[in-house]
Amino acid sequence: MKIMVAVKRVVDYAVKIRIKPDKSGVETQNVKMSMNPFCEIALEEALKIKESGLAKEVIAVTMGPSNCVDTLRTGLAMGADRGIHVEAARDLVPLSVAKVLKKLVEVENPGLLILGKQAIDDDCNQTGQMIAALLGWPQGTFASKVVLDKEKQVATVDREVDGGLETLCLDLPAVITTDLRLNQPRYATLPNIMKAKSKPIKKYTPEELNVKIKSDLEVVQVTEPPKRKAGVILSSVDELIDKLKNEAHVI
Amino acid sequence: MEKWRATTNLRRSLKSILNRQLSSVSEFRYLNGKRSCQSSFNLIRDCKSLGQVNAIQHRCFSSASTLVQRNPSFSTLNSDDISYFKGLLGEKSVIQDEDRLETVNTDWMHKYKGSSKLLLLPRSTEEVAQILRYCNSRCLAVVPQGGNTGLVGGSVPVFDEVIVNVSSMNNIISFDKVSGILVCEAGCILENLISFLDNQGFIMPLDLGAKGSCQIGGNVSTNAGGLRLVRYGSLHGNVLGLEAVLANGDVLDMLGTLRKDNTGYDLKHLFIGSEGSLGIVTKVSILTPPKLSSVNIAFLACNDYSSCQKLLMEAKRKLGEILSAFEFLDTEAMNLVLHQLDGVRNPLPASMHNFYILIETTGSDESYNREKLEAFLLSSMEGGLISDGVLAQDINQASSFWRIREGVPEALMKAGAVYKYDLSLPVEKMYDLVDDMRIRLGDLATVVGYGHLGDGNLHLNVSAPEYDDKILEQIEPYVYEWTSKHRGSISAEHGLGLMKANKIYYSKSTETVQTMASIKKLLDPNGILNPYKVLPHSLNS
Numbered sequence: 156m157k158i159m160v161a162v163k164r165v166v167d168y169a170v171k172i173r174i175k176p177d178k179s180g181v182e183t184q185n186v187k188m189s190m191n192p193f194c195e196i197a198l199e200e201a202l203k204i205k206e207s208g209l210a211k212e213v214i215a216v217t218m219g220p221s222n223c224v225d226t227l228r229t230g231l232a233m234g235a236d237r238g239i240h241v242e243a244a245r246d247l248v249p250l251s252v253a254k255v256l257k258k259l260v261e262v263e264n265p266g267l268l269i270l271g272k273q274a275i276d277d278d279c280n281q282t283g284q285m286i287a288a289l290l291g292w293p294q295g296t297f298a299s300k301v302v303l304d305k306e307k308q309v310a311t312v313d314r315e316v317d318g319g320l321e322t323l324c325l326d327l328p329a330v331i332t333t334d335l336r337l338n339q340p341r342y343a344t345l346p347n348i349m350k351a352k353s354k355p356i357k358k359y360t361p362e363e364l365n366v367k368i369k370s371d372l373e374v375v376q377v378t379e380p381p382k383r384k385a386g387v388i389l390s391s392v393d394e395l396i397d398k399l400k401n402e403a404h405v406i
Numbered sequence: 407m408e409k410w411r412a413t414t415n416l417r418r419s420l421k422s423i424l425n426r427q428l429s430s431v432s433e434f435r436y437l438n439g440k441r442s443c444q445s446s447f448n449l450i451r452d453c454k455s456l457g458q459v460n461a462i463q464h465r466c467f468s469s470a471s472t473l474v475q476r477n478p479s480f481s482t483l484n485s486d487d488i489s490y491f492k493g494l495l496g497e498k499s500v501i502q503d504e505d506r507l508e509t510v511n512t513d514w515m516h517k518y519k520g521s522s523k524l525l526l527l528p529r530s531t532e533e534v535a536q537i538l539r540y541c542n543s544r545c546l547a548v549v550p551q552g553g554n555t556g557l558v559g560g561s562v563p564v565f566d567e568v569i570v571n572v573s574s575m576n577n578i579i580s581f582d583k584v585s586g587i588l589v590c591e592a593g594c595i596l597e598n599l600i601s602f603l604d605n606q607g608f609i610m611p612l613d614l615g616a617k618g619s620c621q622i623g624g625n626v627s628t629n630a631g632g633l634r635l636v637r638y639g640s641l642h643g644n645v646l647g648l649e650a651v652l653a654n655g656d657v658l659d660m661l662g663t664l665r666k667d668n669t670g671y672d673l674k675h676l677f678i679g680s681e682g683s684l685g686i687v688t689k690v691s692i693l694t695p696p697k698l699s700s701v702n703i704a705f706l707a708c709n710d711y712s713s714c715q716k717l718l719m720e721a722k723r724k725l726g727e728i729l730s731a732f733e734f735l736d737t738e739a740m741n742l743v744l745h746q747l748d749g750v751r752n753p754l755p756a757s758m759h760n761f762y763i764l765i766e767t768t769g770s771d772e773s774y775n776r777e778k779l780e781a782f783l784l785s786s787m788e789g790g791l792i793s794d795g796v797l798a799q800d801i802n803q804a805s806s807f808w809r810i811r812e813g814v815p816e817a818l819m820k821a822g823a824v825y826k827y828d829l830s831l832p833v834e835k836m837y838d839l840v841d842d843m844r845i846r847l848g849d850l851a852t853v854v855g856y857g858h859l860g861d862g863n864l865h866l867n868v869s870a871p872e873y874d875d876k877i878l879e880q881i882e883p884y885v886y887e888w889t890s891k892h893r894g895s896i897s898a899e900h901g902l903g904l905m906k907a908n909k910i911y912y913s914k915s916t917e918t919v920q921t922m923a924s925i926k927k928l929l930d931p932n933g934i935l936n937p938y939k940v941l942p943h944s945l946n947s
Contacts, residue, residue, distance in 0.1 A: 167800050167801045168800065168801065168802060169800070169801035169802055169805065170801065171604060171605070185699045186699065187699060187700075187701070187772075187800075187801060189799060189800035189801070190799065190800065192800075192802070195799075195800075225773075229799045232797075232799075233799075339751075342705075342753045342796035342797075342798070342799070342803060343796060343797055343799055344754075344755070344794065344795065344796050345704075345706075345783055345784065345787055345792070345794065345795040345796065345797065346787075346794075348780060348783075348784075348797060349784055349787075
């Protein structure tokens with residue numbers, strides 16, 4: 156069985172982001188970029204499944220401009236067998252990604268498609284669900300535990316939901332999106348980095364896959380949230396009443 | 407030679423201690439689990455004849471720092487003093503509350519505890535000046551204090567010195583975005599400065615594990631080294647100016663922001679590293695390097711120490727200008743960290759290696775620097791210098807590598823008693839000392855070696871469940887003699903403080919130390935600033 160994992164190149168999670176002066180988006184020049192943390196978890200899960208013998212190949216997929224190949228290289232260094240890069244302009248919306256993934260799934264025929272639950276730059280949390288709908292596959296989102304049964308061709312997924320944990324049984328092929336507590340991603344060891352240099356990366360364009368990339372969404376403005384104002388320490392109840400009455404106008 | 411001189415000085419001071427009444431003995435307590443040092447101290451008290459003193463002198467040599475007597479020329483605090491300070495600083499900045507005093511009287515390692523009855527929190531240079539002027543006139547001893555993270559007992563009182571803590575002076579005065587020159591007050595916490603500069607696109611030239619609590623005034627006063635010294639050099643090069651208050655209350659405004667200024671003697675260097683004994687630093691002007699976007703970090707394993715050395719030479723040559731940190735730790739250090747700290751895992755797979763090296767590179771071009779680092783690592787691996795390694799793929803992984811290296815002191819503290827030594831040694835010989843100490847101590851304690859290999863700085867730590875004089879005997883003075891024999895420094899970056907006040911002769915000649923004493927006498931005639939520390943006690947009389 157092949158496992159396909161979609162990974163995204165985003166601004167590194169630990170970087171303090173800044174808004175561009177024209178408010179059109181977040182500053183990404185000269186900022187450290189890395190693989191989306193949830194995508195790392197997704198890839199780790201795929202590698203674990205492969206190491207347990209239930210899959211024979213892990214394919215890492217990414218979409219975007221040419222610098223996205225860095226993320227693929229990281230994925231290969233972690234242990235993926237090959238990479239696919241779909242060249243496209245930046246800022247693809249989830250629906251476009253899902254449409255491209257559908258075509259790739261038709262080419263590669265994986266038994267499992269694993270994605271991160273959301274990307275930390277847009278926080279959409281849509282791609283996994285959309286691709287499952289487009290393919291007509293079952294989906295187990297926010298997975299915190301995945302157990303595969305090869306014989307019965309099912310995946311038992313524990314989902315983290317607001318009320319607690321929900322366990323689903325999905326028939327393969329299926330889509331799984333990963334949540335934080337699923338696993339701890341491995342580091343890229345030097346021997347693996349060496350091997351990654353010779354692993355193949357196949358390039359596609361959306362035209363080759365017969366997908367039209369168009370966005371129905373337009374980003375109008377990106378602004379910072381209002382700054383928290385410092386609290387004021389008051390020295391008496393009278394002062395508190397006075398402030399509530401005259402400044403906050405709540406009494 | 408130096409050791410003999412030190413011994414003579416000690417004998418002289420021991421004799422003078424005993425010649426005075428044995429009852430007027432110091433109230434200074436050397437805290438440890440068993441209080442075994444207290445018992446040897448009692449031994450001195452009980453012995454009546456000098457002959458007996460000489461016989462046991464060798465055994466107590468190592469705990470000499472505890473045999474300090476309170477200098478009788480210092481006055482004791484009285485209520486007039488308290489009223490004066492309250493009038494000067496306001497009620498809130500004059501602390502006599504026992505709980506708060508408990509914290510400021512004890513050092514970070516819980517090894518040294520003073521008995522000060524007064525903590526002052528000035529908010530401006532003028533207040534510091536007035537405090538010192540008053541204390542000088544009254545002959546009240548003073549301990550300057552910042553973050554209290556020092557490791558040699560230099561930041562806490564020995565007896566009842568007044569603590570002058572500059573934590574309230576934590577303003578950033580100015581920052582020039584073009585030159586990167588930061589001017590701030592001494593009480594600014596290092597981590598806060600790092601965050602502030604981060605927003606501006608710059609970084610501090612020094613970084614150490616204590617950054618969450620240590621203050622820049624203290625860093626400058628102790629000439630702190632840290633993790634980035636191999637790239638940005640020491641504070642002597644990065645501090646462009648400072649403002650300090652002398653013992654008599656005079657304010658020396660040397661707060662220049664000029665890169666080059668050859669007008670007269672450059673006095674600020676006296677204050678950098680003098681550990682508060684020549685003046686209290688109140689403002690600092692420091693040159694900050696621009697924040698470069700591409701930071702890469704690798705965590706590597708080597709089989710033996712000679713590979714570590716060769717790796718260092720190769721790194722300096724092949725990584726050259728982008729190398730920003732080169733640290734090492736041995737297996738014992740790694741084990742300790744993995745056992746004692748939460749949320750830490752070994753980046754390298756299962757098998758235990760002998761040495762771990764952390765290499766960090768900082769540069770401006772991500773892909774170019776990454777390629778350079780990868781090429782270096784792969785060639786080192788092929789050359790057999792590294793047996794395994796990982797490269798951090800994002801900032802989270804990078805922080806976890808640093809957590810391991812920066813967590814070693816914390817892990818040592820949690821493991822029980824620790825004897826800490828900070829030595830500068832020639833790189834080829836560095837680990838020989840660790841091996842020697844392991845043989846000497848055998849099963850008595852665990853010897854851990856780690857440090858800034860890039861600067862030739864070994865942090866030798868001996869960890870045991872409890873403090874025990876038997877262990878101390880095996881360590882001191884052997885470690886100092888060993889270091890002295892190889893012309894190393896007995897204190898690479900931690901300073902002398904109280905712990906090594908009488909050990910300076912292992913690394914400096916008598917004439918040099920005499921000149922230091924003259925300078926001290928010139929700038930602080932009454933000796934009120936941080937007494938009993940830095941210079942040998944015998945020179946104070």
